[in-house]
Amino acid sequence: MAAVAAGVGQQWVLVEMVQAFYEAPAYHLILEGILILWIIRLLFSKTYKLQERSDLTLKEKEELIEEWQPEPLVPPVPKDHPALNYNIVSGPPTHIITVNGKECINFASFNFLGLLNNEKVKSAAQASLKKYGVGTCGPRGFYGTFDVHLELEERLAKFMRTEEAIIYSYGFATIASAIPAYSKRGDIVFVDEAACFAIQKGLQASRSNIKLFKHNDMADLERLLKEQESEDQKNPRKARVTRRFIVVEGLYMNTGDICPLPELIKLKYKYKVRIFLEESLSFGVLGAHGRGITEHFGINIDDIDLISANMENSLASIGGFCCGRSFIIDHQRLSGQGYCFSASLPPLLAAAAIEALNIMEDNPETFLLHLHKDSLRISGISGLKVVGESFSPALHLQLEESWGSRENDVKLLKRVVDYCMNSGIALTQARYLEKEEKCLPPPSIRVVITVEQTEQELDRAASLLKEAAQSVLN
């Protein structure tokens, strides 16, 4: 009943309104009409403007272009920048080296096995030069594959006891091209924070997800792997297509120590991660035959997915190579950028590498035993500490404590280097691009031990370093 009453009431009001409308004077209606229109206008127009959106006029654009002042292409380099003025080596950079006009014993080049000056290597290169000339004038795909390249690849594969090897024309480009050939956007790479610059660039080019673990810290690596595992459980569909890699160096360029490979292999199978190994320093140095860190630890080389090394240190040539199973290596022949898009290695350099490999294979013991003489002679210098394994042929001498700033430290070390250089021992500081390195190692003097250095020369270098440290640091 009540609802009906309300309905009737409303009806009555409506009727009255319509009646009032008819009775109202014309001016009233007009006024109300205007008011309604006004309300509508207010409703549909913005009360204030969020942004003064008007396109720039041609003149304004021209003014903007006129106003714009770019930075110079490169900032000026201070005249005394430590890396600006290079040492000038006149003549061959072999055991006896002439640096800035001064004859020295070389403790700076990575000529570990002394093959740079080897007559056999040189004559092999000469023979190749007579047959092929210098350049290859093309990438491997387009008539840049020479029989020497095929031979070198076969020899390297045989030497390393892998299925296949692939050569690059530049050491740096080897690992830097190999990593992005496999690891793409969205993949995950676990990498040691002390990894060398070539690895860092390869990772950057791959645009993968990069996880740094503390140098040689397997617990830290496992922590990251576990984290990833729980992440994967949350999203198994994504996990099924996310490739995972561990990238480590055999003998670290920046720290002079070796990676704990047996533990890494365990982690590899536990967490199903592939291992890429950079062996530029350890190839030709570690293991009974110089096969590198896998031989050193007695590990089956097939457990490593990819090994990369350059031919610029032990083999004293130019270029680099990757080796492993064909399933993995062959992929680089179409996807390794530094392989596909670059001219191939000059045949004379490939021939030099083959001959160097022959020499290494013929009598490994003479080289390697000689090389592993204890480099600890150099330790015990007050103010300087030795960083790196005792059997590593490339060590770092760092300041025991910093003298305030990196700049000061570099200057001090430079004085030590200069002191030695004046007395006939050629040394160099390890050079880094300070702004570019992910984890910048502290400044250091690099000491390279080679088979050509005699006991006396080593002793002399050690005593000279002591002297230098005393006169500079105290």
Added chain:
Amino acid sequence: ILCDECGCFCIRRHTHGCGLSQRVSKDRSSKPVNKISAACINHIVHNGGLYKRPFNEAFEETPMLVAVLTYVGYGVLTLFGYLRDFMRQWKIEKCQNATEREEQKDFVPLYQDFENFYNRNLYMRIRDSWNRPICSVPGAKVDMMERVSHDYNWTFTYTGRVIKDIINMGSYNYLGFAQKTGACQEAAAKVLSQYGAGVCSTRQEMGNLDKHEELEKLVARFLGVESAMAYGMGFATNSMNIPALVGKGCLILSDELNHASLVLGARLSGATIRIFKHNNMQSLEKLLKDAIVHGQPRTRRPWKKILILVEGIYSMEGSIVRLPEVIALKKKYKSYLYLDEAHSIGALGPSGRGVVDYFGLNPEDVDVMMGTFTKSFGAAGGYIGGKKELIDYLRTYSHSAAYATSMSPPVVEQIITSVKCIMGEDGTTIGRARVQQLAENTRYFRRRLKEMGFIIYGNEDSPVVPLMLYMPAKIGAFGREMLKRNIGVVVVGFPATPIIESRARFCLSAAHTKEMLDTALKEINEVGDLLQLKYSRRRLVPLLDRPFDETTYEETED
């Protein structure tokens, strides 16, 4: 004033379809085709003196029928690919792919499926056209190791025989310095016996030899710049130095067809990258204008600097960069220019000094002059030349200088002697004659191919000559038929080119004699008829048959 149609600089706006508008975009549907030569002459009259010589560059449109048939070809290949994959899966056909280790079967697969599908079912069929191993100097004629495959290109076996004296139209031996005898080889041999092959250290540590310093001074003089620096690998020269020049907050404007090394360098630098249409100045100017007016995205801050990346000769298209216009734009918009002369240094210009020399421009107008030693100089490596401040900066901050082993001394010596020869500093005119010979060979070879009715891309002065094949089946067929006739050519298909634009590429050399070129042309003509490659629908303007001893440069320099 900028011309509306093609983006070139003109005193008056004009209506035409000059060279560059022939290739405005990848889809060629709206492109004017004919009237090229007439329009270009028009262009030269009106371009305000930017070009001193005719700029005759053309990309003839793909005929519609050919495009359709090409797609059909890929369709058939894909269908058969799926069929064979199906058969492999059911073990009807033997699967010859290398496979994952048993122990690692449960790892995440290393490769994506599509990539493998393409390699297995398309590339594998014609794999014998690439990576052909040679066993002699890569000169005008080359010896090749014969190889056969008994399992449809999955594996190759070498028969031990050598195919002798193949005419080499594939190597980048533009000036014929790939030699095993002569001054360069002798000098290199001497340095090799003195220095050895390697260096074993970086430039910044203990690998800066007197030879390197000598080379850099010479290269600077050759290029006409204040200073230069040399690197061990051409690819790395780009990829390791661009990041030293630009970084976050900078803008890179890159040609869409730039080489992989430039793309990688740009990517590694962390700068914003924008792509302009190939050799299209209107597209470049629009990007420049927008970049300066709008600044960086989101923050709206002005860009720190803008770097334009172009190449001298594009190695897949055979086109030459419109350098005078690029320089005018670069000056107008205060940006910097990085010019990659990988293919053009030595191969262009009256004195072989590259594209800057070709257009008669001032090398100081190019901020970064980059090039390689691999091609014209018959060596290996790359260089960067420019102002002293630039090179000092690179000596300090270049990735290669700090981390990469320096150049091999005999290779350095090869470059020194060949550059001196080109400059005439060896007391002979051999170098000059070679530059001239290459220019003549180029014009002759290109003209003859066009007359035969092939579609040839690029600039008439470019020694890189792409001949269009289009259909996938013709890639392999052309490579094989030519080899049968003792001519070595390069064929390229996807992914190096757009999918329907497969092509063969000839690289001319000063070492090619007229007889060799005529032999090659005769065989190409024959194979062209056999494979029906004469697609061109353009009626040829009858050319004045000029004698070819007249130099190509003098006739246009009046």
